[in-house]
Amino acid sequence: MSRNSENSRNAAEQPSWVASWKQSTGIRLALCVLFVVLFYFNLSPHLVPQTYNIALNEESSRDIVASKSVEDQIATAKAQEQAAASVEPISSTLPLKPESILNRVFNRVELLNQDEGVSTSDKIDIYRSEIPSYYEEYIDEFVRSNTGQPDLSDALLEETSRVAKSQSYAVPAEVFYKLPALTTAQVAEMRQVAVNVVRKLSAEPIREAEAARAKVAELVNASSLTQRSTREIVQELARMSLMPNKFLDSAATEDAQRLARENTTPVIIKEGGVIVKKGEVVTQEKYDMLAGAGMLGGHRTYWTELGMLLTSLLFLLVIMVYLYQTGRIGGVKPRYNNMHLFMLWLILFLNFVLMQATTLAQSNLMPYVGYLAPVAVGTMLITLLLDKHLAIVCSFIFVIMGSIIFNHDVNLIFDFRYGFVICVVSFSAIFTVHRASQRSAILKAGIMASLFGTVTVLAVLLLGDLPDRTEMLYSLGFAFGSGLMTAVLVIGLMPFFELSFGILSALKLVELSSPNHPLLRKLLTETPGTYHHSVMVGNLSEAAAEVIGADGLLCRVGSFYHDIGKTKRPSYFIENQSNMENPHDSMDPKLSKSIIVAHARDGVDMLKQHNIPKPLRDIAEQHHGTTSLKFFYIKAVKQAEAEGIEPEFTEEDFRYPGPKAQSKEAAIVGIADCVEAAVRSLRNPTMENVESMIQKIIKSRLDDGQFNECDLTLKELDRIGQTLKEAVIGIFHSRIEYPEEVKPKEKLA
Known part of the structure; x- marks a missing residue:
């Protein structure tokens, strides 16, 4: 099968519209609009009151409820006059x-x-x-x-x-x-x-x-x-x-009355309170109060809407600038595409739903219920599924949104008590869970969020007017419960995102690395030589990846599965040919080549059948790139010469179909795979010939253009080679012969 036909087959595996929408500029713009809409409508209930179309001196057809705490100016004026009248003449x-x-x-x-x-x-x-x-x-x-x-x-x-x-x-x-x-x-x-x-x-x-x-x-x-x-x-x-x-003293009396009016507590109709009852005639006083609160359709001001729109656009700008500055979306080979951007939107949506749901139980009598909101769910999911630094950026958005959503003071827009708590809880969750490799780490992060949230709430309470004991205990209890609830929700939501979006998190990788996985158990029982080879490649590639900042865990687990296709024809691969003749000795080189290169394609098919995430399938498909099978090419050339015929093939016909490595991880696994096989083939390996062989393998692949489609630099390749040499010496120490120390010649007497 030619390389072009193989690439065509790979492209056909995924519908064209699926591949196109992930990089589509139009889809990205639509997602940006969704972000703005999400921010706007989460701010709207807390900043813009609901409006009603009612007429003066007519009966109301419904109860008109305060969408937020609003001052009853008529009642306040009466209370002020009563306070002034109660002032004794001075x-x-x-x-x-x-x-x-x-x-x-x-x-x-x-x-x-x-x-x-x-x-x-x-x-x-x-x-x-x-x-x-x-x-x-x-x-x-x-x-x-x-x-x-x-x-x-x-x-x-x-x-x-x-x-x-x-x-x-x-x-x-x-x-x-x-x-x-x-x-x-x-x-x-x-x-x-x-x-x-x-x-x-x-x-x-x-x-x-x-x-x-x-x-x-x-x-x-x-x-x-x-x-x-x-x-x-x-x-x-x-x-x-x-x-x-x-x-x-009339002047002093008037001043005292003025102070009494000023110090009179405004009469507030609390959020959810009825301003006008159904069937009640809307008097001029009630009408003026509704107009002053912006609750009349004809008296609505649009400056608040403009402010919310600008705020929403600024939130979007913060996210998009970060993503573009760090190369997350856009460009030729984005790490994160529109699918990931949509997943980020969905995480924000779920987090805001949890925040809004908490406000349903919040009231002026129990404002501290806001501390129960599991706001760290969003930051933990973003950390585990996308990026720790993106989670930090989104945490600041959660801080501002939470300060608005949980605010119950009619005279304030932001209540930064809740914002401060959200900030501390989010950061504690991020730095606890960002290196998680087990599900239990999520529970640990939830406990840390509970502890830090409780301490932060205590600090906030002690900074202001000390509340009564009951309110303090409720506040601390809600803050502690928030972290535990966060852990439960994240553990429950992680599989949904991993399956729905094909995200390969560290937790998923650890699960896939279990020897009890059906594919790895099949690899171990049917091809023990390939299994041992895969484990060794995993050790080498993980060490090499970590030294250049790549994903070492992905390299290790990818190595476990990179040769899974060999289980279809195990006897045709040398590591499984113990106590048996090599079948390739008596086969046509072209047929041998077809069997060897098929293991990459067969591995991808098997991984797909078992729903293995795409990053691991990519490593299995790309670890050989388009390298040449020179052994069989030379054998075919010699056969043609022996038969006295002109070869009808070229070296290109004896190459893997590719594609070339598209990521650092796939390239590293390919190098480690070749290094492990080459070192194992050495009869008497020494440090010198191991180092020479590693440099030769890397240089050969570099000259062959195998790294042209991934972003490995020459400096990184040098560090990979040095790390592989040290790792090989550690793994094969019992086999490598160290050069004897040359003794200085004795001086002649």
Whole structure:
């Protein structure tokens, strides 16, 4: 069979439309749209309220439910007014000094009574006209001198003037007739008593002057004044000078009322609460509240939708830039194609479904239910099935989305308490599971996520207002349960993704490497020589792969299956020809060639029948590439020469059908396969001829173009050769003869 016909057969194994859609630019653009839609519709329920088409003053045909917590502005305004009304009026006590009025009166009396040029009648007239005005003049002077002071408002001073003047006291007329008869000594004694009485009464806050004036007579009668007339004069003058000193401070009262309104807790209709009941008339207040909350169809704003769209596009941009920068999609030979991109979308979809399902049990009374969400399911699946670094990138998207989805504060967009917990849990899961080789590692990763999640939630709770014990225990319990739930879900979902998308995870590889697998058991029982050869190739290829950063586990397991096709005709391969003649000695070289090269095709067919993943089938198909079977070609040429005929064939007819190695792993297995067979054929291997043989094999394949379709570099080939030499020496140490140490010639005596 020619190489072209074989490649055509390989291409026909997979429908053309399947191969094309995996690399189709149109499909990739459609998947990008799906990513945007996924992000947008997961953000929408938490950022955009549901709208209703209702009319003012008409009955509602359904219950209108708050899609998120919304403020009842009408109820809040009523609560604010009630709080303001409950504020007691604030009064201020001013530093008024009514004794100043008494001093002015007694100074005037003392001076005027000493003036003999003024008649008694004139003195009486003067006292009657001047003394009553002292009270208002003092108040006017106090207001004028304190105007503009920062601690006394104009409104307070106006209130002081108004109230104080309204409570002025009219001195009886007979007092003015008694004043001219007072001597200087009497005036001095009366001054002292009057001032002391007024000071004592003014020391206490006085709202009503009449209450203080009622106490004057008792205090004066208890004083040192003995004459009845002087006591009566002092009483009246003291009553006249007394004034209120505590006044209503309207400005301070208004400030207190304003603070009371500001400090009033808004009345919130919680998410899920009914704003308008079915059959209830939509009043102007309800209508305004719905309009303010953006829940009316005609009042909907589209700025939020634009913001969500931009956010969704940014999320997509982060993923696509990472994939293109790391060569994951696009290019000639992408590692990840549209199928993997769709799998990533499906993982994100499942993770968001789990997050949204958790919010159904979350409420304002129990917001900590959000800690139960198994968000690490997505990061663990991406790590196991795709790439650890891609999982890290997606973790940041989960952090932002979780901060929005689990947020229950109407005044916030993000609640980074949940975002911080998601970040720690995701990273702990990624770094625990990224080298997993057994299913039990997933459980270990879930336990680590539980422990780190619990500690993180505890830290978050201690940083804020310490919750009560019940809330704290629930929060910690939900965080711990989240990790365990994550492990259970990942273990259950892994087989689905592995089978549906043909993904070969490390866990699957370990399972396929079990000797109990039907194919490996068949290889062991029917072709023990090939089985031993495959195990040796696995050891060599794994060591070589790991030294250049390739997938060593894939190389090992691929080596186990790379020669499975030999089980169809085991006796035609030299490693299985113990105690028997080689059938190729008596066969036509062309027939021998057909039997030998068929083992690659037969192996692929057997692997397909047992649903072995494609990466392992590729190694079985590509490990020989298009190398030449020179032994049979030379034998055929010699036969033609012996028969005296011109050969009708060329060396190209004695090559494997290929294809050439498409990956580093397939190329490494091919080199290791050839090296192991070559070293085993050596009768007396030494370090020198082993190293020479390995270099010759690698150079021969390099010159033959066998590495042209994989991305192995010359530096990597050199490191592979060095590693294979060390591994061969370790494996075949009992067979390799080390060169004898050359002793220096003894000097002649």
